[in-house]
Amino acid sequence: MKVFKLVLFFVFALSYSQNQPNDCVNAVTICGNGNFSSNSSGIGTIQEVSGCSGFEHNSIWLKINIVQGGTLGFDLIPNDPNINVDYDFWVYGPNRPCNALGSPIRCATTNPAAAGLSSNSTGMYGSTVLTTTGPGANGNGYVRWLTVTAGQSYYIAIDRPVGDGGFTIQWTGTAMAGTGAFPTPPLVNSIPNYITCSSTPNIGLFDLNTRRALLNSDLVNNTISFHTTLANAVDNVAPLPNIYANSSNPQTIYTRVTNNVSGCFTTGTFNLVVSTLPTATTTTSASTICQGNSASFTVTGTPNATIEYNINGGATQTAILDTSGTFSLTSNLSTTTTFNLTKVLVLDALGNTICSSVLTESDTITVLPLPTANISGSSTICSNTSTTITFWGTSNSIVTYTVNGGSNQTITLDSSGNATLNTGNLTTTSTYSLVSVSSATTPVCTQLISDSAVVTVIPQPTASISGTTTICSGNSATISFTGTPNAIVTYTVNGGVNQTITLDTVGNASLSTGNISSSEVYNLLQVSTQTIPSCSQTLSGTATISVLPLATASISGSSTICYNTSTTITFTGTPDAIITYTVNGGSNQTIALDSTGNATLNTGNLTSNTTYSLVSVGSATIPVCTQSISGSATVTVNPILMASVSTTSSYVCQGSNVVFTFSGTPLATVSYTNNSNPQIIVLDSSGVGLLTINSPVSSSTINLLSVSDSNCSKSLSQSVTVTIYPLPVVVTPSPMTMCSNGSSNQAIFNLPLNDSAITNGASGLTVTYYNSQADADAETNAITPSNT
Numbered sequence: 001m002k003v004f005k006l007v008l009f010f011v012f013a014l015s016y017s018q019n020q021p022n023d024c025v026n027a028v029t030i031c032g033n034g035n036f037s038s039n040s041s042g043i044g045t046i047q048e049v050s051g052c053s054g055f056e057h058n059s060i061w062l063k064i065n066i067v068q069g070g071t072l073g074f075d076l077i078p079n080d081p082n083i084n085v086d087y088d089f090w091v092y093g094p095n096r097p098c099n100a101l102g103s104p105i106r107c108a109t110t111n112p113a114a115a116g117l118s119s120n121s122t123g124m125y126g127s128t129v130l131t132t133t134g135p136g137a138n139g140n141g142y143v144r145w146l147t148v149t150a151g152q153s154y155y156i157a158i159d160r161p162v163g164d165g166g167f168t169i170q171w172t173g174t175a176m177a178g179t180g181a182f183p184t185p186p187l188v189n190s191i192p193n194y195i196t197c198s199s200t201p202n203i204g205l206f207d208l209n210t211r212r213a214l215l216n217s218d219l220v221n222n223t224i225s226f227h228t229t230l231a232n233a234v235d236n237v238a239p240l241p242n243i244y245a246n247s248s249n250p251q252t253i254y255t256r257v258t259n260n261v262s263g264c265f266t267t268g269t270f271n272l273v274v275s276t277l278p279t280a281t282t283t284t285s286a287s288t289i290c291q292g293n294s295a296s297f298t299v300t301g302t303p304n305a306t307i308e309y310n311i312n313g314g315a316t317q318t319a320i321l322d323t324s325g326t327f328s329l330t331s332n333l334s335t336t337t338t339f340n341l342t343k344v345l346v347l348d349a350l351g352n353t354i355c356s357s358v359l360t361e362s363d364t365i366t367v368l369p370l371p372t373a374n375i376s377g378s379s380t381i382c383s384n385t386s387t388t389i390t391f392w393g394t395s396n397s398i399v400t401y402t403v404n405g406g407s408n409q410t411i412t413l414d415s416s417g418n419a420t421l422n423t424g425n426l427t428t429t430s431t432y433s434l435v436s437v438s439s440a441t442t443p444v445c446t447q448l449i450s451d452s453a454v455v456t457v458i459p460q461p462t463a464s465i466s467g468t469t470t471i472c473s474g475n476s477a478t479i480s481f482t483g484t485p486n487a488i489v490t491y492t493v494n495g496g497v498n499q500t501i502t503l504d505t506v507g508n509a510s511l512s513t514g515n516i517s518s519s520e521v522y523n524l525l526q527v528s529t530q531t532i533p534s535c536s537q538t539l540s541g542t543a544t545i546s547v548l549p550l551a552t553a554s555i556s557g558s559s560t561i562c563y564n565t566s567t568t569i570t571f572t573g574t575p576d577a578i579i580t581y582t583v584n585g586g587s588n589q590t591i592a593l594d595s596t597g598n599a600t601l602n603t604g605n606l607t608s609n610t611t612y613s614l615v616s617v618g619s620a621t622i623p624v625c626t627q628s629i630s631g632s633a634t635v636t637v638n639p640i641l642m643a644s645v646s647t648t649s650s651y652v653c654q655g656s657n658v659v660f661t662f663s664g665t666p667l668a669t670v671s672y673t674n675n676s677n678p679q680i681i682v683l684d685s686s687g688v689g690l691l692t693i694n695s696p697v698s699s700s701t702i703n704l705l706s707v708s709d710s711n712c713s714k715s716l717s718q719s720v721t722v723t724i725y726p727l728p729v730v731v732t733p734s735p736m737t738m739c740s741n742g743s744s745n746q747a748i749f750n751l752p753l754n755d756s757a758i759t760n761g762a763s764g765l766t767v768t769y770y771n772s773q774a775d776a777d778a779e780t781n782a783i784t785p786s787n788t
Helices: 209-215 230-235 751-759 773-778
Strands: 002-006 028-030 059-065 070-078 086-092 106-110 122-125 132-136 142-144 146-148 153-162 167-172 194-197 205-207 222-227 243-245 251-259 265-275 280-284 288-290 294-301 306-311 317-320 326-332 337-347 353-368 373-376 379-382 388-393 398-403 409-412 418-422 430-438 446-448 452-458 463-466 469-472 478-483 488-493 499-502 508-512 520-528 536-538 542-548 553-556 559-561 568-573 578-583 589-592 598-602 610-618 626-628 632-637 643-647 651-653 658-664 669-674 677-682 688-693 700-708 713-715 719-725
Touching (some): 086 122, 106 122, 106 142, 132 142, 209 222, 230 251, 280 353, 294 337, 294 353, 317 326, 373 430, 373 452, 463 520, 463 542, 478 488, 553 610, 553 632, 568 632, 589 598, 643 669, 643 700, 643 719, 669 688
Parallel strands (some): 028 059, 106 132, 469 542, 559 632, 651 719
Antiparallel strands (some): 070 122, 086 106, 086 153, 222 251, 280 294, 294 326, 306 317, 306 337, 388 418, 398 430, 463 478, 478 508, 578 589, 610 626, 610 632, 658 688, 700 713
């Protein structure tokens, strides 16, 4: 879709027809795709339109020449969308002259407000078959588009009966495809100002013919004219001659390029400028600068003039002064620089010299070298000592530096370019960093610098001692040293000669005292680093090893005692010590000595030899000091005294002897009573003693009282009684007669049938039968069973 703005009065360099376009004869020829603006006013010299019950109020006439066939329509869109703004149009043709237009073939006079339309646009399109619409409330403002053929021409009258403002035409249809339905207007190139030099201020002669080929190179098919006003150019009246003297400076010239075949034209403009003989002078932004700083050489003179110059006598260079007549060359300079201005020229658009002036202007900017500075003095020192930092560089310059990145500080180099700084006593590593150096010149030249000197401070070594303790004599202890890793610690033992020990990489060292028997005092004297330089400091600190003597103990109480009696074991030694001992090698037992170093132990009743052996003795101190000891006390226990009495029978017959047998400890004396009569008997070497009582007439009771030897005695309580029975009275029984069984002279006798006869009925008697007197006396070979 192609869009065109159509304007009543033309103020832009676009495509137009001739003269005022209010009448058909002055219609604007549409010579290509472009934009047109219009504030149409008036009806021209005659009222020309007819049809659709309308007439001209504020009109503009367009002419279109068709170069490509097809359908052709348009949308006429008022710039003001107010529904009360009303545009009408009439289309005449094809190929009708202005004096014989005839009736319009399309017309639209609908009032959009009266018709109740939503838009005040009007035009031609393919969505209707109507060729007229209107007037007033009739229609929708659109008629059917045209079918055009190449070579045809049409006139379009556009009128605005109501409202203000211009409009836009958007061309539509197949004829607008590609290059469009209309011829292309001639080209007008934009050209620069036409400048000439003159000795008469603001007045000069110009050859306008030299501009034609610049505006359009096709001078065969196009005619180019020059005018003093746009109206003259549009109307193609009052063209200027080729040689022309300007009337103002600058002066705008209006050009018209007209195609000799299509009649289409295009306008343009350029300026005539009269320049006096050019001048130029040079200045500098500063006469002296610091190396690397920016400075400017500024040339002022004839606006738009070209200058020629060189730097330090080098190759010629050119520059153009701006519209205010100024040119500046700004650069960071490293050496003293001279700007030589040699010529100023005015050139035309083709670069040809119009006029020029030879110059001998020059300006110099003196460049001061930047000051320099260096720093040295990196070293290693001990804490709380000082060193010297050295600065050197440009004489009399001021050096800015920092210490450990702190605030800026300054130091001034002397006339030989040197300065020293005493650091003062340092306790931490310090970095002296250069920041900048400034010259003593005018201007002051400063440059940033980076360098540093590092004073590494070795911290004062430290060391401490620990290990104060109390030990037992003959034991060892450990003395611990802690402090600066790898430091060497000097110490004494009991104020003796100096000794040293080296701390490990984590700052520790330990020293065994060895087994000692007396107290020792370890005193710190000094600690030193193994660095370069070596740093040391005097120390104080003590570790005391207190040695406790070992406890002692002895045992006594060896003795001989009677069986099952007790005795006392005596322990002596270090007061309050704890003695460990065993009894007969058994488990350990303890006994505590009293504050005088004594203790006694009652053995309790013993029945066997018992040895009390010392094992160890421990002190009552902290720590407990213990040592193994030997010593023993043996309690010998005499064998137990023994004695007993026995008899072969506790009953004997009257008239028989009674024998009591004493047995026991050999050679012991046994005290006893015989039926309450005290008596003694001494056992023989086999421990036997016999007491025979011949034919006692009554029972005998032996009561043991005691048994003794030369050392010990023992009470006894045994009692043995022998009862004397009178002899039984025996009655001889009558003979027993039994019948034989007939085969032998033997028979079976029931002998017990004679028991009661023999005992005469006495109770408590037992009758035993024998075959002979001898057997009966010996109580052997008794007849069994007794009834045989």
